[in-house]
Amino acid sequence: MPLLLVAAAALGSRVAHADGLTAAAEPTYTLTRFRLTDATGTTTTTDSQALSQQYRLGLDKSFTEALRWRASGTLLRDQVWSETEGASADTTRQEWTLSTGLGWGGPVLGGSFTYDRDTVDAKYSVESAAGGRQRTRVPQLVSETYGASARWEPADLPVLNLRLSRTNQFDEDRVEFDTSTTTAGVTAVYSPTNEVGLTYATTYNTTDDRVDDTSTWTLGQVATATYRRRFFADRSQAYLIYGLQSSISETQATSALGTVRTQRPPLAGLSLVEAFPDVPSTDTLQANPALVDGNVQSSAGLDLGFQRTLAGDTAPRDLGVQMAEPLQQVNVVQVWVDRLLPETAWRAVEWSAWRSDDNANWVPVPLDGAVTFGPFQNRFEIPIQRTRSKYLKVVTRPLAATVTTDAALGAILVTDVQLFDDVSAASVAGRNTTVNNALSGTVTTRLLDAPALTHDLSFQWAKTGGQSAAWTVANGLGLTQRLHPTTTVSSRVARTDSSAGGRHTGQLDWGASLGVSPIRTASGGATYSGSWAQLPEGDQVRNAASVFARADLYQGLSVTANAGQSHVSGLETTTRTTFTSATTSIVPNRVLNLSGTYAFNKMHAETGDRVRDSEAQQLTGLATVTPFPALLATAGATRSTQSGTSPRLLWNYLVSYSPLRGGDLVLSAQHQETSDDVADTTTKSTSGNVRWNVRPNAYLDLNYSNIDNRSPQSRTRADSLMLHLFLTLS
Structure with a gap:
C-alpha cells in the first residue's frame, strides 16, 4: 500500500491556524453477482470484486504570525475484477491530488503562493473465454497549477487584489492533451461613500493548445459603478448600476482542427x-x-x-x-x-x-x-x-x-x-475587439400607506459594439389593503416594453387576489391574472383564474383543494386549460399517517382547423406506520390516466427496521418494492447493514443488498456484499 506524504492548500491570512497533522483512510471492498435473463430464458452471470481505497493526509504549520503553511493530498485507487461466462476483465484507476501553499502577511497586506497537481492513471485487461489476454494502458493525465496572489486593504483607499496563475494540462505522450493557460489579473474596489461603489478589474489570459496548434490571448477590462439612495423621507429608494466592459483578443491557428471556446453567461x-x-x-x-x-x-x-x-x-x-x-x-x-x-x-x-x-x-x-x-x-x-x-x-x-x-x-x-x-x-483567427455598455436601475416609491400603494420603475439598457442597443422599461402599480382582520385584497398592473435586434415587444399585465382566514384552522382565496402581449407577429391575450381552500376539520384531519382555468388566444392558436386537485391528510395517532391526492387536468387547443383535446387524471395514496422508533413501514400507490394511453398503476412499499441504534453496534434492514402495471415492470430492493463504531471518527460497515428488476424483455438480479472502513487520525 503506497504511503501518501503530500502537501496542500494556501491559507487565508486572517484566519488563525493551529499546527497539526490529520490523516484518513477509507478502503471499501465489494463482492457482486449480477445475473441477466433475456426474453429467451438465457441467463448470463457476471461475478465481480471491487476494491476502492482513499487515503488523505493534511499538514498545517505556522512559522510566525505572518507566515503559515498548509498542505494536503489524496490518493484514490479503484480496482475491479470481473468474470462473465469464462471471460475475465480487470480495471485499475489511480488518482493522486496534491495541493500546497504558503500564506504570508496580515489583515492589511498579505497573499499566498500555491501549487496544485492532479494525476490520473488507468489500465485495462481483458481475457476471452477462448484464451488470450489483451492489455490496455491509458496515457497518464496531468493537470497542474502554479498560483500567486496578493492583496492590499488600506483604510479609506481602494482595496487591491493581484492574482497570477499558470495551468498545464497534458497526457504523458502529449498526444491528446497539451494545453497551457496563463492568467494575470488586478481588481480594485472602492466605496467613497455609503451610496457609491466603484469596481475595476483587468485580466490578461493566454491559452496555447499544442495539440490543435492554436493560441489565443485576451485582454479584458470591466468597470462598474453603483449608486443607491433613499429619499422623500425613506418613501422612495433607487438603485443604479452602470458597467463598461471591453475585450481585445487575438487567435492564431495553424491547424484546421483547432477550436476556441467562449462561455455564455x-x-x-x-x-x-x-x-x-x-x-x-x-x-x-x-x-x-x-x-x-x-x-x-x-x-x-x-x-x-x-x-x-x-x-x-x-x-x-x-x-x-x-x-x-x-x-x-x-x-x-x-x-x-x-x-x-x-x-x-x-x-x-x-x-x-x-x-x-x-x-x-x-x-x-x-x-x-x-x-x-x-x-x-x-x-x-x-x-x-x-x-x-x-x-x-x-x-x-x-x-x-x-x-x-x-x-x-x-x-x-x-x-x-x-x-x-x-x-x-x-x-475567428486574427484580432477581435468588443465593447459592451450596460445601464440598469430600479426606483420604488411608497405612494400611500393605507391602502398600501406602491409604484415601481425598472429599466435595462445594453449596447454591444456596433449593434443596435437593447432596452427594457417596466412600470408597475401595486395595491394591498386589509379589508378586515380576516380578509386581504391585493392587485397589480404593469406595463413592460422592450426592444432587441430591431424587434419591439410590449406587454400589459394585470391581476388581483383575495385571501380570507376566518379562523385559525381554515383559509381560502381566489386569484385572477391576465396579460396582453404585443408581438411583431401578432397579439396574444392570456387570462387565468383560480380558487383555493384549506381546512383543519379536526385534530389530525386536514383538507386542501384548488381549481382553476386559463385561456390563451392569439397567434392563430387558442388554448383553454382546466385543472383541479384535492389533498386529504389523516393522522389519527402517532403510529399511523394517511394521505391522498386527486388531480385533474384538461386542455383544449385550436390551431387553424386542427383541434386537439387531452385529459389527465391522477390519484395517489400513501400510508406510513411507525409502531415504535426502530420500525418504519410505508405503502403508496398512484393511478394515472392520460388521453391516448392505458391507465397506469405505480405502487411501492418500504419496510425499515433498526433494532439497535445509538450505541457501538447499529443494525438496520430495509425492503422496498415498486411496480408499474402498464410497463409490466417490478423493482425489488432488500438491504441490511451492520455498523460497528470502533471509536470516535472510526467505524466499520458491513452491508448486503439485493436488487431484482423484472420486465417483459429481461430480468436482472444483483447481489452485493460490501465491507467499508472509515478511520481518521488527528
Whole structure:
C-alpha cells in the first residue's frame, strides 16, 4: 500500500491556524453477482470484486504570525475484477491530488503562493473465454497549477487584489492533451461613500493548445459603478448600476482542427422535477439561482442517484437557464455534479436538449455528438446543435438501479450548469475587439400607506459594439389593503416594453387576489391574472383564474383543494386549460399517517382547423406506520390516466427496521418494492447493514443488498456484499 506524504492548500491570512497533522483512510471492498435473463430464458452471470481505497493526509504549520503553511493530498485507487461466462476483465484507476501553499502577511497586506497537481492513471485487461489476454494502458493525465496572489486593504483607499496563475494540462505522450493557460489579473474596489461603489478589474489570459496548434490571448477590462439612495423621507429608494466592459483578443491557428471556446453567461437558473401532468415539451421551469452561481461544489437541489429510482422516483429532471443575450449562440452544455462518476455510470445517463421562447413551449434541440464526462472535473459535457434561444434546458432521469450497486452513487447531486460556444479557431483567427455598455436601475416609491400603494420603475439598457442597443422599461402599480382582520385584497398592473435586434415587444399585465382566514384552522382565496402581449407577429391575450381552500376539520384531519382555468388566444392558436386537485391528510395517532391526492387536468387547443383535446387524471395514496422508533413501514400507490394511453398503476412499499441504534453496534434492514402495471415492470430492493463504531471518527460497515428488476424483455438480479472502513487520525 503506497504511503501518501503530500502537501496542500494556501491559507487565508486572517484566519488563525493551529499546527497539526490529520490523516484518513477509507478502503471499501465489494463482492457482486449480477445475473441477466433475456426474453429467451438465457441467463448470463457476471461475478465481480471491487476494491476502492482513499487515503488523505493534511499538514498545517505556522512559522510566525505572518507566515503559515498548509498542505494536503489524496490518493484514490479503484480496482475491479470481473468474470462473465469464462471471460475475465480487470480495471485499475489511480488518482493522486496534491495541493500546497504558503500564506504570508496580515489583515492589511498579505497573499499566498500555491501549487496544485492532479494525476490520473488507468489500465485495462481483458481475457476471452477462448484464451488470450489483451492489455490496455491509458496515457497518464496531468493537470497542474502554479498560483500567486496578493492583496492590499488600506483604510479609506481602494482595496487591491493581484492574482497570477499558470495551468498545464497534458497526457504523458502529449498526444491528446497539451494545453497551457496563463492568467494575470488586478481588481480594485472602492466605496467613497455609503451610496457609491466603484469596481475595476483587468485580466490578461493566454491559452496555447499544442495539440490543435492554436493560441489565443485576451485582454479584458470591466468597470462598474453603483449608486443607491433613499429619499422623500425613506418613501422612495433607487438603485443604479452602470458597467463598461471591453475585450481585445487575438487567435492564431495553424491547424484546421483547432477550436476556441467562449462561455455564455446566463441571466437566471431554472429547474424542475417533473410531476403530474408535466412533460418536457410544455412544462414551466422554476427559478433556481444555485444552478448558475458558478459554485461547482454545492448542491443545486437535484439528485440523479440510483436511490431515487429505488424509491420509485424516475421523474425527468429539467436543468435550464434563461439566457442573458438570447441572440448569442450555444453548442455545448456542461452539467457539474458533486462526485467523480465511473464510465459505466456516466454513460448510462441519457440526455436530451430543448429550447423555448417563453418557458412554456419547448422544441427539441438535437445532440451533436456523444456526451462525455471530464477526466479532471466532475462534469458532463453535452454537445448540441448550435442554437440561440431565450430559454435552454437539458433533461435527464436518475440513474437506473440496474447500472450499479455502489453506495457512493446512491446520491449524485447536480451543482452547476454552464454554457459555451465552440467555434473553429480558423473562423475567428486574427484580432477581435468588443465593447459592451450596460445601464440598469430600479426606483420604488411608497405612494400611500393605507391602502398600501406602491409604484415601481425598472429599466435595462445594453449596447454591444456596433449593434443596435437593447432596452427594457417596466412600470408597475401595486395595491394591498386589509379589508378586515380576516380578509386581504391585493392587485397589480404593469406595463413592460422592450426592444432587441430591431424587434419591439410590449406587454400589459394585470391581476388581483383575495385571501380570507376566518379562523385559525381554515383559509381560502381566489386569484385572477391576465396579460396582453404585443408581438411583431401578432397579439396574444392570456387570462387565468383560480380558487383555493384549506381546512383543519379536526385534530389530525386536514383538507386542501384548488381549481382553476386559463385561456390563451392569439397567434392563430387558442388554448383553454382546466385543472383541479384535492389533498386529504389523516393522522389519527402517532403510529399511523394517511394521505391522498386527486388531480385533474384538461386542455383544449385550436390551431387553424386542427383541434386537439387531452385529459389527465391522477390519484395517489400513501400510508406510513411507525409502531415504535426502530420500525418504519410505508405503502403508496398512484393511478394515472392520460388521453391516448392505458391507465397506469405505480405502487411501492418500504419496510425499515433498526433494532439497535445509538450505541457501538447499529443494525438496520430495509425492503422496498415498486411496480408499474402498464410497463409490466417490478423493482425489488432488500438491504441490511451492520455498523460497528470502533471509536470516535472510526467505524466499520458491513452491508448486503439485493436488487431484482423484472420486465417483459429481461430480468436482472444483483447481489452485493460490501465491507467499508472509515478511520481518521488527528
